[in-house]
Amino acid sequence: MSDDDLTPELERLRSLEKTLQLALDIVSDGIWDWDRLTGRVRRSARWYLMLGYEPFSLPETVDTWLGLIHPDDHPATMAAMQRYLDGEAPLFSARYRFKKADGDYIWLQDKARFVEYDEHGEPVRMLGAHQDIHLQVQAEEEQRREQAHLEQLNRELERKVQERTRALADANAALARQLTLSREQARTDYLTGLFNRRHFDQMLTEECRHQQRDAALVLLDLDYFKDINDRHGHQTGDLVLQAIPALLRPHLRQADLLARWGGEEFILWLPDTGGPDAVRLSERLRHTLAETRFCHDIHLTASFGVAVCRPGDAIQQVLRRADACLYQAKRERNKVVGEE
Numbered sequence: 001m002s003d004d005d006l007t008p009e010l011e012r013l014r015s016l017e018k019t020l021q022l023a024l025d026i027v028s029d030g031i032w033d034w035d036r037l038t039g040r041v042r043r044s045a046r047w048y049l050m051l052g053y054e055p056f057s058l059p060e061t062v063d064t065w066l067g068l069i070h071p072d073d074h075p076a077t078m079a080a081m082q083r084y085l086d087g088e089a090p091l092f093s094a095r096y097r098f099k100k101a102d103g104d105y106i107w108l109q110d111k112a113r114f115v116e117y118d119e120h121g122e123p124v125r126m127l128g129a130h131q132d133i134h135l136q137v138q139a140e141e142e143q144r145r146e147q148a149h150l151e152q153l154n155r156e157l158e159r160k161v162q163e164r165t166r167a168l169a170d171a172n173a174a175l176a177r178q179l180t181l182s183r184e185q186a187r188t189d190y191l192t193g194l195f196n197r198r199h200f201d202q203m204l205t206e207e208c209r210h211q212q213r214d215a216a217l218v219l220l221d222l223d224y225f226k227d228i229n230d231r232h233g234h235q236t237g238d239l240v241l242q243a244i245p246a247l248l249r250p251h252l253r254q255a256d257l258l259a260r261w262g263g264e265e266f267i268l269w270l271p272d273t274g275g276p277d278a279v280r281l282s283e284r285l286r287h288t289l290a291e292t293r294f295c296h297d298i299h300l301t302a303s304f305g306v307a308v309c310r311p312g313d314a315i316q317q318v319l320r321r322a323d324a325c326l327y328q329a330k331r332e333r334n335k336v337v338g339e340e
């Protein structure tokens with residue numbers, strides 16, 4: 001073939017190469033072309049511009065590439081290359097940071113594959129394309145940071161909700177305890193721990209409503225209690241009053257109700273109990289009190305008024321009758337008086 005024949009063919013090839021170059025510029029930000037036999041790596045002008053270097057100003061060697069990869073991304077990049085060389089990947093593909101002329105790093109996507117082989121089938125040429133994905137990676141990192149921040153906020157919110165829920169449950173439990181205590185206090189005499197008059201009244205009304213048999217009402221009034229206060233002081237008087245329930249209780253049944261009726265006055269409701277039994281019990285209580293030595297060797301007696309409540313009786317009437325009996329007992333003191 002003469003030179004004249006070659007010229008149009010060369011022109012056609014040059015035009016083709018130019019077209020190819022333009023097409024590569026459209027789909028990538030830099031092209032590299034490695035000749036495995038010479039070790040030379042040619043890079044496109046755009047490749048240099050992408051990194052801020054003068055076009056073709058760096059040595060056209062593999063070491064230039066290796067020297068510009070961020071040290072942290074080196075192992076993964078080499079591993080990706082090895083996978084391709086070992087035939088485990090259809091092409092070399094890696095993301096890594098690459099050093100620019102100003103010393104900063106940008107994120108690149110690098111994709112390459114062998115394009116020529118020798119007669120033994122050994123690859124001799126590799127063609128690669130770089131893509132500047134810096135903005136994309138930054139956006140992804142920002143998104144990851146935001147996601148992590150949101151997850152952190154979410155965890156904090158959940159922790160706070162749990163804390164509040166726990167605090168609320170604690171507050172509810174404390175409130176329930178307080179309510180129970182308040183209810184307890186509302187029906188208890190603070191000094192003796194017995195039911196107070198108000199609660200006893202309520203219970204009596206209930207008891208009467210369901211009463212089917214005789215019951216007894218006993219009023220118990222300590223004698224000359226004022227003397228104890230006067231002689232030993234009000235605090236000692238309190239101690240004596242506080243000791244009364246423990247002295248009476250052993251003589252009572254589960255169903256019997258004992259309450260503090262007022263100052264030094266106590267009251268007993270004895271269900272299913274007739275007059276004689278109530279008087280006998282009152283005598284036992286009278287003896288117990290009379291035989292007890294309180295603090296400071298205090299002696300004490302009590303007077304008792306016993307009335308019987310029959311089914312259908314008005315409780316106020318019964319109370320009045322018990323009070324009348326007590327009044328009579330008080331004439332002598334240390335005495336039990338029951339209804340005739």
Ligand SMILES: Nc1nc2c(ncn2[C@@H]2O[C@H](COP(=O)(O)OP(=O)(O)OP(=O)(O)O)[C@@H](O)[C@H]2O)c(=O)[nH]1
Pocket residue numbers: 191221222223224225226227229233234235236237238241262263264330333
């Ligand atoms: N320490 C103390 N004394 C009380 C309490 N409540 C009432 N008293 C005293 O009980 C005394 C009752 O006096 P009085 O009503 O005169 O009766 P008394 O001295 O027991 O005499 P008689 O009932 O007539 O035998 C008063 O001194 C009250 O101050 C109390 O909670 N603690």
